[in-house]
Amino acid sequence: MTRPLFVAIDTPDLDRAKALAAKVRHHVGGIKLGLEFFCANGRSGVRDMAALDLPIFLDLKLHDIPNTVAKAVQALRPLNPAIITVHAAGGRAMMEDAKAAAPEGCKVVGVTVLTSLDGDDLAAIGVGGDPHDQVLRLADLAREAGIDGIVCSGQEVKAAKQHWPGGFFVVPGVRPAGSDAGDQKRMMTPRAALDAGASVLVVGRPITQAEDPDAAARTIEATL
Numbered sequence: 661m662t663r664p665l666f667v668a669i670d671t672p673d674l675d676r677a678k679a680l681a682a683k684v685r686h687h688v689g690g691i692k693l694g695l696e697f698f699c700a701n702g703r704s705g706v707r708d709m710a711a712l713d714l715p716i717f718l719d720l721k722l723h724d725i726p727n728t729v730a731k732a733v734q735a736l737r738p739l740n741p742a743i744i745t746v747h748a749a750g751g752r753a754m755m756e757d758a759k760a761a762a763p764e765g766c767k768v769v770g771v772t773v774l775t776s777l778d779g780d781d782l783a784a785i786g787v788g789g790d791p792h793d794q795v796l797r798l799a800d801l802a803r804e805a806g807i808d809g810i811v812c813s814g815q816e817v818k819a820a821k822q823h824w825p826g827g828f829f830v831v832p833g834v835r836p837a838g839s840d841a842g843d844q845k846r847m848m849t850p851r852a853a854l855d856a857g858a859s860v861l862v863v864g865r866p867i868t869q870a871e872d873p874d875a876a877a878r879t880i881e882a883t884l
């Protein structure tokens with residue numbers, strides 16, 4: 661990845677997605693397309709975005725039995741994404757099978773604890789301990805499964821990297837100082853997340869909802 665900043669193009673509107681990507685393209689290392697975009701535009705939408713010639717991070721957060729996830733990853737192969745996500749909580753076999761089904765060169769990363777969750781949220785779904793411990797537990801499982809890395813918040817990435825020096829670390833929940841948290845609970849600034857060891861920084865609304873997305877991306881890039 662030449663530039664660490666990936667912009668999350670979270671919109672169902674294909675034209676808006678193309679316009680956003682075109683505006684920020686000189687300041688980002690790639691674009692992240694997630695569930696909102698994919699449910700609205702499917703594989704043909706991803707192909708349209710790929711025509712912009714930026715690496716595609718296809719963030720579908722797959723989480724199912726190993727056979728189903730492997731077949732889903734196989735179905736995504738023709739799109740040749742640079743990065744795809746599965747939920748690490750799907751277990752070791754699921755991650756192993758996802759990696760085996762992924763195209764050559766595609767990084768498979770395991771989402772650990774969503775950045776929108778804090779310790780109370782974990783307790784509510786029956787997960788004991790704090791997010792930090794849970795991220796490290798799932799990072800170990802992801803490493804054992806042979807996938808490429810994990811998704812975690814900036815608050816855990818330093819410790820996760822110590823556990824897994826060769827890992828690839830995707831960090832969302834990234835907020836420039838003073839910007840709106842929205843639904844994010846575990847956050848960090850872009851610079852601090854990069855210093856802590858992030859391989860890729862995912863930033864959505866601070867760029868896409870800005871009056872001038874190009875200027876917002878440029879300002880973030882300048883801090884890196």
Ligand SMILES: O=C(O)c1cc(=O)[nH]c(=O)n1[C@@H]1O[C@H](COP(=O)(O)O)[C@@H](O)[C@H]1O
Pocket residue numbers: 668670694719721745771773774775776811812832833834842844862863864865866
């Ligand atoms: O896998 C992700 O990218 C992801 C994991 C996570 O724990 N938290 C998280 O926010 N994300 C994604 O990162 C993006 C964050 O968007 P903003 O909060 O608008 O910057 C969204 O597209 C989320 O789907």
